[in-house]
Amino acid sequence: MDPSRAAELTNLIERLGAEVPIEPELLVLVDQALTHVSTGRARNLEPLEFLGDAVLRLAATEFIDRHHADLAVGACSNLRAQLVSDRWLAEVGAGLAIEQHLLLGRHAQGDRSAQSRLRADATEALIGGLYKALGDLEAIHRWLTPHWHTTAQAVLATPHQFNGKTTLQEWSQGQGLGLPNYATEECSRQHGDPERFRCRVSVQNRELAEAKGRSRKEAEQNAAAAALQALEGSDAPQASQ
The missing domain is CATH 1.10.1520.10 (Ribonuclease III domain)
Structure with a gap:
C-alpha cells in the first residue's frame, strides 16, 4: 500500500x-x-x-x-x-x-x-x-x-416522527379508512441495492405512493413517508424517513 x-x-x-x-x-x-x-x-x-x-x-x-x-x-x-x-x-x-x-x-x-x-x-x-x-x-x-x-x-x-407506517396507520384509522395496504415486490437480488424492493401503499384501494428500499421494511417505511408527504395539506401528520 x-x-x-x-x-x-x-x-x-x-x-x-x-x-x-x-x-x-x-x-x-x-x-x-x-x-x-x-x-x-x-x-x-x-x-x-x-x-x-x-x-x-x-x-x-x-x-x-x-x-x-x-x-x-x-x-x-x-x-x-x-x-x-x-x-x-x-x-x-x-x-x-x-x-x-x-x-x-x-x-x-x-x-x-x-x-x-x-x-x-x-x-x-x-x-x-x-x-x-x-x-x-x-x-x-x-x-x-x-x-x-x-x-x-x-x-x-418523538417515536412517531421516525415511523412513517405507524403515523400513516393512525391517520387512516382516524379518518375511518381502515388500515393501509402495502404491496411489496423484490426487483433485484443484489445485496445493498437501494432499489431492491418496491412498495406501493394504498388506503381503500386508492394508491397513495410508491417507494423503493434495500429491504422490504425499508421500502414500506419509505412508501409510508412518501404517502404522508403526498397527503400534505390534509390533516395527515408528517413523519421523517
Missing part, C-alpha cells in the same frame, strides 16, 4: 474513536472497504458491506439490550430500524467525510445524486472491515455507541 494512503487510512481509523491497534491487516481491509465496485478492482467493498450489514444489526441489538432493556419488543424493533438505517449510516459517514477517502471509478465520480448511498455503503463496509480484522464487536461499540445514543434519544422522544 502506498505510504500516503496508509497514513490517510490510519488517520481515519484514529478518528473513529474505536481505540484499535493499527495493524497491516486492518489497513488492507479498511482500504478494501473504501474501494467502490466502480473501480473495477476485484477487492472492493461489496463483501465487507454484506458482512457489515449483519454486524451492524447485531451490535445495534446489543446496544439496545445494554441501554434500553426496558423497551417493549415492538419499540426495540422500531428503534433498531433507525439505528441501522441507510440515512443513519450516511450521517455517520458524512461526519467522517468518508467520501473523501472512497476510491471511485469515473462513472461513480460524476454521480452526485448518489452521495448519500455511497456514504452509507462505505460506512457499512467499514464496519465489516473492522469486525473482520478484529473479530470483536467491542471496537464497533466504541465507535458507534455515541452516535446511537444521540439517535436513540431523538427516536424515543
